[in-house]
Amino acid sequence: MTSTAAADAASAPASPSAASAPGPATARPRRGHKGGKGPRERTAELASSLAMIVIGVAFLIPLLWVVLASFNESATLSVSWPEKWSLGNFRAIWNTETTFRPLGNSLLLCGGATIVTMVAAVLCAYPFSRYRFAAKRPLLLTVIFATGLPITAIMIPVYSLFVQVNLIDSMFGAILFLGASSLPYAIFLTKGFMDSVPVEIEESAWTEGAGVLRTLWSVVLPLMRSGLSVATIFTFVGMWGNFFVPFMLLLSPDHLPAAVTLYTFSSQYGQVAYGQLAAFSIFYSLPVVALYLIMGRSLGTGFAAAGGVKG
């Protein structure tokens, strides 16, 4: 359930721009300098550990609920140890209607939008990173400003526009909007990673007459692979958790992604089946948790601008 690698990165943050700063490797031994720990350090460690445990337990309870309730066919709202562990909840939602179609829709929506975002972001970041032009700074500032723009506040005009051009309830329209809304942050991250690829390497490609796209594809992108995967995962994860955008732009049950069907879960059955709701929540959360684990240590490189991830 917990993201071990993510936490690992948390205690060892690294970023392209932090390369010159003293890293965690030098920060760590600080507490035990001059050999072993004195009684003072030990008391501090004990007190800090205890405080962390208290906070951690408070954070843990809701997480415990989802795990325990998913295996408990008579789950209630309260955290309780299942009298009889069972996979019944998972079996009950193991069908197209409840689980596979919404998750498939999520994959189509978020996967499609991630492709749109990343292709546009990489293409846009290259000239930003490699050429000089007068409007560069104002344009970059606009992009940075746009990363902080609360999407919630523009959903009504977006809805209204989509109704007018008949894009409401269109998967295609939702993919394009979702893609565009995460574009500023993706451009911003991608450009940062691209800047750290030395230009000198491209020179030979240029002198051999390779064009912009050719150079970008076969020289630059392979060199920034890890940065690119961080940007891609951040984009995807942000979209996967997004509720408001598909909630507004998609209507028919056939199109709804998991974020929205989870909301309609309770009304579907009349009486809320909490165990099934928990089981579905786990199915829905797994891909995101898995991606964070894959991202592992490189999480530190991108988390700071996670404004786009939270909403």
Place this chain on the structure above:
Amino acid sequence: MSTLAPERPATGPVRPRRRRPAGIGDRLTLRRAAPMIPAAVLLVLFMAGPIIYSLDLAFTDKAIRGDGASKTSFVGVSNFTDALTDGDFWNSVVLTILFTLISAVIGQNLLGLLLALLMERANRVISFAITSIVIAAWILPEVVAGYLLYTFFAEGGSLDGILGLVGIPPQTLLFSAPIVAVSFANVWRGTAFSMLVYSAALGAIPGDVQESAAMDGAGPMRRFTSITLPLLRPALATNLMLITLQTLSVFGLIFIMTGGGPDRKSQTLPLYMYEQAFSYGQLGYGTAVALLLLLIGAAASLVYLRLLPEEEKR
């Protein structure tokens, strides 16, 4: 700070480049700008478009049904004056500010800082386990978080169960003080972000500064207020600005947990805006409220920018 600012490579001084033989580092030409077209088209159509349209929409009576539906007309600033004279609007403004203060400025910010400081001293295994839990709360999808916290605060939920163990009667916070419940929920969900920001900033403070201060006889409190805190200022400002903007626009979490109720007691501005636009069908009015929400966000950002030390301002 360094880890905090992926924008630095973007806007910082351009790396000095030698004159090179072929195209790179040269001026942008029309041909070379061609790859930027897809991004430009997407951003203009789907981001700039709606923003510009909202400036028009907010001054009309456009509606889903009723008067403004068949024929939309310009109504001047009346949407704004309607909002400013509506008690429910002000109720939402107060709740939004309360929600942002409790959950972002106080909750996520202080708890994140505390956890980052504790992480440095606590036992490594414990620190690793606890940060994993906090981060898990952060990466779960918004709707899942909403339901998890709903079960925690609901009547007969985990909170009442725990309080019962120590003999405190059920609180049913979702009815008695829903804004407090959703604020705590947002703290649960958002603390990891601040924790990561502060832990990165703390990691960038050179250890020898602390050591020499300790040798000069500065106690832990003194070292914290005179060294750590001033060095954390840029991180503090950045973190506060980001989480405030995020928190102002939180919709899903509250929508799932309380739907804004009961009796509008947790109806923050995004939920008020949604209700006006879709339950009552007043798209023009809803857009005006959205613009006022943006205004509050801009005002908050300006306050935080003043927190930044001079050299960090661009």
